[in-house]
Amino acid sequence: xxxxxxxxxxxHRGWNGAEFDDVVREHQSRIYRVLWCELRDDEAAATLTxxxxxxxxxxxxxxxxxxxVQTWLVRIAINLARDYQRSRRHRFWRKLLGGNAKEAExxxxxxxDNAPLADRALIARQQLERTMAAVAxxxxxxxxxxxLRFIExxxxxxxxxxxxxxxxxxxxxxxxxxxxxxxxRNEP
Amino acid sequence: xxxxTDDQYAEWLSGxxxxxxxxxxxxxxxxxxxxxxxxxxxxxxTLARRKQARQARVAHLAKDFVSQKAIASHRLRWAGVAALxxxxxxxxxxxxxxxxxxxxxxxQVNVAGASGSSQPSxxxxxxxxxxxxxxxxxxxxPQALAPVSVITVARNKMAASAIAVNKTSSSQE
Numbered sequence: 572x573x574x575x576x577x578x579x580x581x582x583h584r585g586w587n588g589a590e591f592d593d594v595v596r597e598h599q600s601r602i603y604r605v606l607w608c609e610l611r612d613d614e615a616a617a618t619l620t621x622x623x624x625x626x627x628x629x630x631x632x633x634x635x636x637x638x639x640v641q642t643w644l645v646r647i648a649i650n651l652a653r654d655y656q657r658s659r660r661h662r663f664w665r666k667l668l669g670g671n672a673k674e675a676e677x678x679x680x681x682x683x684d685n686a687p688l689a690d691r692a693l694i695a696r697q698q699l700e701r702t703m704a705a706v707a708x709x710x711x712x713x714x715x716x717x718x719l720r721f722i723e724x725x726x727x728x729x730x731x732x733x734x735x736x737x738x739x740x741x742x743x744x745x746x747x748x749x750x751x752x753x754x755x756r757n758e759p
Numbered sequence: 760x761x762x763x764t765d766d767q768y769a770e771w772l773s774g775x776x777x778x779x780x781x782x783x784x785x786x787x788x789x790x791x792x793x794x795x796x797x798x799x800x801x802x803x804x805t806l807a808r809r810k811q812a813r814q815a816r817v818a819h820l821a822k823d824f825v826s827q828k829a830i831a832s833h834r835l836r837w838a839g840v841a842a843l844x845x846x847x848x849x850x851x852x853x854x855x856x857x858x859x860x861x862x863x864x865x866x867q868v869n870v871a872g873a874s875g876s877s878q879p880s881x882x883x884x885x886x887x888x889x890x891x892x893x894x895x896x897x898x899x900x901p902q903a904l905a906p907v908s909v910i911t912v913a914r915n916k917m918a919a920s921a922i923a924v925n926k927t928s929s930s931q932e
Contacts, residue, residue: 753793
């Protein structure tokens with residue numbers, strides 16, 4: 572695990588600028604990654620990361636401390652990403668630029684990194700492309716749940732709190748993701 | 760034998776598997792293979808996404824750094840230009856200010872003083888001005904030394920009168 576998952580929220584109401592700077596430093600990398608995985612857009616992820624912390628700072632008095640700071644921040648980030656995805660501009664650029672070329676490039680790069688042998692590299696690349704294709708078939712909410720659980724390593728409860736859904740729904744989304752992955756492998 | 764469902768695989772991947780499902784995974788090579796493959800796929804995907812996000816962030820930070828450096832360099836360049844312009848403009852402004860300042864009234868004072876008038880020069884007629892200049896030029900000593908010349912003249916007059924008195928007395932004798 573890269574970062575501390577939970578920081579005490581005891582003095583959240585009294586966060587001053589310096590204390591909030593610490594929160595930003597501790598979580599900005601994760602928030603950027605969450606946003607990037609949601610949007611697959613460097614600039615948008617960076618902008619929304621700033622927006623996320625700005626929103627968190629403005630709304631710090633509303634943070635009740637029921638969940639961890641991380642869960643609270645990730646929830647803000649996910650909401651920002653959703654708003655962004657809803658915007659027409661994003662749809663337009665997404666259609667215009669497309670993401671397939673980048674995906675294939677990344678798959679090749681990752682496969683080369685992880686497998687020194689040509690055959691293994693090829694297999695790994697194909698597997699990664701297949702997984703990416705499977706994840707791409709998920710609905711936005713299913714994909715977000717999948718990312719939060721496996722990329723961010725949040726627990727099922729944390730994912731549920733972050734997304735504002737029941738744990739049962741989280742499990743259902745993960746089950747759908749497993750099904751998609753198995754279908755891509757042509758498993759029964 | 761009944762294999763694991765997608766729900767059970769999802770639970771196993773989330774670390775909340777039941778004892779029954781775990782036991783089945785140990786016994787069933789098929790389900791074990793599927794579970795292992797799923798975990799490998801997800802791990803590969805997770806690593807790829809993390810790496811890609813990290814690269815994107817580093818690239819963005821680098822771009823930010825470069826742009827900030829460029830802005831700083833741009834500002835520094837303009838500050839230099841401004842300083843240079845100030846350096847060039849200051850003497851010019853000083854010279855222009857000096858050129859436009861009212862001229863020293865000393866010659867006019869001299870002339871006016873010589874004529875005994877406090878009126879400005881432009882108020883004098885041409886004749887008066889000419890006379891004042893002539894007076895000034897015909898002075899034996901500069902105006903500043905005028906009292907000395909007066910004393911000298913007075914002394915000379917006294918000496919002359921004393922000589923005249925002496926001559927008169929000697930002729931009477």
